[in-house]
Amino acid sequence: MSLPQESSKLIHYKIMKHFTKIVALILFSFSGLALSQAPAIKNKILGLQNQFQALPKAERIEFVKFKMKASQASSKQKFFSCMIAISDARNIFKDDIELIWLEGICSAQIQDVDAAIGYYNEVLKINPHHLPSLMNLVEINFFAGRHAETVKHIEFVNALLDSKGNDHLPLLDFKYLIAINKLAKLDPVKYNETRQQLMKRYSYMDDHPYHYYAHALQEFDLGNKQEGLIWILKAYLIFKNSELIEVWNKTLIETNYIGAHEIMFRLVERKNPLKQ
Numbered sequence: 001m002s003l004p005q006e007s008s009k010l011i012h013y014k015i016m017k018h019f020t021k022i023v024a025l026i027l028f029s030f031s032g033l034a035l036s037q038a039p040a041i042k043n044k045i046l047g048l049q050n051q052f053q054a055l056p057k058a059e060r061i062e063f064v065k066f067k068m069k070a071s072q073a074s075s076k077q078k079f080f081s082c083m084i085a086i087s088d089a090r091n092i093f094k095d096d097i098e099l100i101w102l103e104g105i106c107s108a109q110i111q112d113v114d115a116a117i118g119y120y121n122e123v124l125k126i127n128p129h130h131l132p133s134l135m136n137l138v139e140i141n142f143f144a145g146r147h148a149e150t151v152k153h154i155e156f157v158n159a160l161l162d163s164k165g166n167d168h169l170p171l172l173d174f175k176y177l178i179a180i181n182k183l184a185k186l187d188p189v190k191y192n193e194t195r196q197q198l199m200k201r202y203s204y205m206d207d208h209p210y211h212y213y214a215h216a217l218q219e220f221d222l223g224n225k226q227e228g229l230i231w232i233l234k235a236y237l238i239f240k241n242s243e244l245i246e247v248w249n250k251t252l253i254e255t256n257y258i259g260a261h262e263i264m265f266r267l268v269e270r271k272n273p274l275k276q
Contacts, residue, residue: 041127048095048126055093063092067099079106097123101133113140129160138175143254147179154179170210171247173201177214178255181221209235213248220257232263 052060066089073082083106086099104119117140120133134157141149154176158168177198184191199218202210212235219228236245252258 038129041129044126045097051095052093059092063089063096066092067096070099070102074102074106077109079109082106095126097126097130100126101130104133104136108136108140113144116140131157131160134160135172138172142175142179145182147182150179151176151183168201170202170206170208171251173198174210174213174217174248175251177217178251181217209239209245209248212238213252216252217257220252225258225262229258229262 052063055063066085070082070085070089073079073085083103086103086106089096089099100119100123104116104123107113107116107119117137120137123130123133134153138150138153138157141147141153154172157172158176161168177195180191180195180198184195199214202208202214204211212231216228216231216235219225219231232245232249235248236242239245249258249263253260253263
């Protein structure tokens with residue numbers, strides 16, 4: 001049974017609505033990871049570096065100019081200009097991972113989601129452990145409703161983190177739980193055990209709201225929307241961080257568990273009248 005697919009335009013809208021906060025979260029989370037590559041990957045990347053160094057000096061200088069031009073255009077959100085500069089740079093040297101990844105970002109921005117997936121996969125052919133590409137593939141497949149693909153990419157990312165002794169990313173695991181939930185409805189025998197494990201992955205003692213949102217999701221699945229909203233309210237009251245909670249809320253909104261109008265409540269800090 002095939003899963004429902006959304007239009008590329010709608011997928012793009014959902015991805016880019018999340019992009020600013022999600023990419024900041026990803027870059028922050030991965031900034032401290034020292035993920036040493038497998039020898040085969042190291043050798044491949046070293047080989048590409050040697051190929052670049054073997055180019056004539058004039059071509060290397062021209063390549064750097066185009067790469068800088070692409071970066072500047074991207075920072076100004078001039079994505080067509082960015083793609084032209086990337087094309088010029090890749091005509092000189094085609095296998096620069098940063099430029100291929102950036103072309104994937106530009107493609108997503110101009111609503112060409114299939115092209116974006118192609119560029120991320122191109123990066124992964126060079127470096128299968130390239131986390132930004134893996135994470136972008138998670139986002140695209142998650143919001144497209146391609147739950148099996150989402151699970152595949154998340155499990156690979158988590159395996160990478162486990163192999164290096166790094167902690168998992170709670171928001172990523174919440175998307176994992178949502179995807180597994182969807183798949184469990186189609187094949188409960190295959191997915192229910194994983195679903196139960198994910199429900200227990202974190203507790204109320206953790207410094208993130210996974211525990212509360214996992215229980216909210218469970219209530220929504222049972223048709224108990226009011227109980228689910230109470231779990232979200234608990235997260236507001238405990239963490240008192242609207243930006244943090246907003247990211248988790250949007251994950252539920254964009255997967256149609258709740259409507260934005262249903263979580264319009266806001267925390268109001270009570271002032272101590274004695275200190276006024």
